[in-house]
Amino acid sequence: MAAVPVHPIAERQVARHFLDAGATSMADAIPYAPARPSRLRAFERLKGADVLRTDGKGRWWLDEERWSCRRSDRRTKAMFALLAVGVAAAVAALR
Template structure:
């Protein structure tokens, strides 16, 4: 049974909202109020990771460098996990 990766999808949707609005610098910051519960949680996670930055006046912008780094880190963890599972499976098959 496949599991849908809800957290990464929600974070991508929030990031896409900022990218679509062109809010990628403090000068282009936008007011943002997510409507879905998953988007609200993703918004909070991205703020906590300093991917979403504030201008100090209630407007937010996406730090693209941190966003790309977060996505890269996630991909690296997924690949390493897949390699570990494959290695464990190969070890079990050879026993």
């Protein structure tokens, strides 16, 4: 049974909150207090990656360009992982 990818799901939920609120620029920044521990961790990860930026007054906004890059990087890593598993399976089948 495959594990559910909790980190990407929580990050998407946090990003969706900002996108739904229209908080995509410093002028539109909003306060954010996550209710769930998983979303708090996702919020901290996104802050650390500069996807969520602050206006310096306790309000936050989503940098859409960095969010798009983060999602693209994650997909690229997943594709390489799948490719590596496929190559390993092919090598094992040929032995």
